[in-house]
Amino acid sequence: MVSEPAGCLIQFAKAPVPGRAKTRLHSRLGEEGAAALSSRMICAVSAALESLAPDWLLVLCADDPRHALFASICGSGGRDLWEQGEGDLGERMARACDRALQVAPAVILVGSDCLGYDPGYLSRAMHMLASEVPAVLGPATDGGYVLLGLRQRPPGVFDGIAWGGAQVAAQQRARLRECGLGWRELPPRADVDRPGDLWMVTSR
Numbered sequence: 001m002v003s004e005p006a007g008c009l010i011q012f013a014k015a016p017v018p019g020r021a022k023t024r025l026h027s028r029l030g031e032e033g034a035a036a037l038s039s040r041m042i043c044a045v046s047a048a049l050e051s052l053a054p055d056w057l058l059v060l061c062a063d064d065p066r067h068a069l070f071a072s073i074c075g076s077g078g079r080d081l082w083e084q085g086e087g088d089l090g091e092r093m094a095r096a097c098d099r100a101l102q103v104a105p106a107v108i109l110v111g112s113d114c115l116g117y118d119p120g121y122l123s124r125a126m127h128m129l130a131s132e133v134p135a136v137l138g139p140a141t142d143g144g145y146v147l148l149g150l151r152q153r154p155p156g157v158f159d160g161i162a163w164g165g166a167q168v169a170a171q172q173r174a175r176l177r178e179c180g181l182g183w184r185e186l187p188p189r190a191d192v193d194r195p196g197d198l199w200m201v202t203s204r
Contacts, residue, residue, distance in 0.1 A: 004103070004104065005055055005057040005103065006053065006104070006105070006126075006130065007056045007057070007104050007106040007107060007126060007129060007130075008056065008057045008100035008101075008103065008104040008106070008107045009052065009056050009057065009058055009059065009107075009108045009110070009122075010059045010082075010110070011042075011045055011046060011060050011061065011110055012061050012084070012092075012093070012096075012109060012110070012112065013042045013045075013061070013062050013063075013070070013111075013112040014062075014063050014112070015062065015063055015067040015069070015070070016035045016036070016042065016067075017067075018032050018034070019031045019035075020035075021034055021035040021038035021039075022035070022037060022038050024193055024194050025194070025195060027195065028198065029198075039069055041113065041192065041201075042069065042073075043073070044115060045110065045111075045114070045115075046060065048117045048118065048119070048122070049117070051119050052119060052126070053123070053126060056104075056126065057079075057100075057103065057104055058079035058080070059079060059080045059081075059082055059096075060079055060080070061083075061084050061096050062082070062083065063083075064083075065081050065083045082099065084096070088163060089158075089163040090158030090159065090161055090163065091158070093109055093148075093158055094157070094158050096109065097153040101153060106150065106151050107149065107150055107153075108126070108129070108147060108148070109147065109148045109149075110122075110138075110146060111146055113191040114140070114146040114189050114191050114192070116146070116190060117146075117147075117189075121138070121186060121187075121189070122147075124186060125138065125147060125149045128149070128184050129149050129150075129151055133151075133182070133184050134150070134181040134183060135148070135149060135150050135176055135181045135182070136149035136183060136185070137149075137169065137172065137173065137176070137183050137184075137185050138185070138186040138187075138188075138189060139169040139186075140188060140191050141190045141191075142190070143165070143166035143167055143168060144164075144169055145168060145169045145172060146191060147186065147189075148172070152181075154179040154180070154181065156175065156178075156179065157175050157176065157179050157181070158172075159175065
């Protein structure tokens with residue numbers, strides 16, 4: 001009999017297609033260079049997640065699951081490959097959370113734009129959820145967030161958020177509060193989204 005996983009860890013990723021990937025970096029890297037960086041970061045985040053607790057289900061949630069990079073990452077059978085589906089980011093995250101919470105008692109969502117997902121950082125989020133903290137938020141230094149963990153997904157928890165703006169984390173806190181969910185926060189981490197963020201890549 002297969003035991004229930006302790007949680008579901010979902011990496012959201014956008015296919016690294018030239019012209020569509022990391023558009024805010026085109027002025028510095030060009031379309032091909034930005035896509036190459038996107039591919040590199042998706043793989044780096046994927047590798048970071050592999051070092052975590054084996055009792056968590058690993059999922060790559062992609063906008064285009066047919067892309068060769070995603071097939072390669074998931075081809076070994078170590079993680080599931082889900083399609084994000086239609087809608088804005090909140091709708092896609094809600095869909096992924098609901099699917100995850102059908103098979104596990106907790107879900108953690110991370111993106112593919114942050115190089116700060118070290119094992120200690122992610123383990124803290126896992127331990128908080130295991131101790132029945134309702135939600136965990138990992139804010140980003142630019143006003144967004146790089147991680148969200150939930151033990152339930154109330155209707156509307158992702159509504160009314162201006163995705164991509166500088167108030168995303170503040171708006172998410174407001175939605176958690178309005179939905180009656182207490183939460184804990186992790187230290188801020190930086191995304192690599194703009195030309196001024198590229199030092200984080202070249203320093204590695």
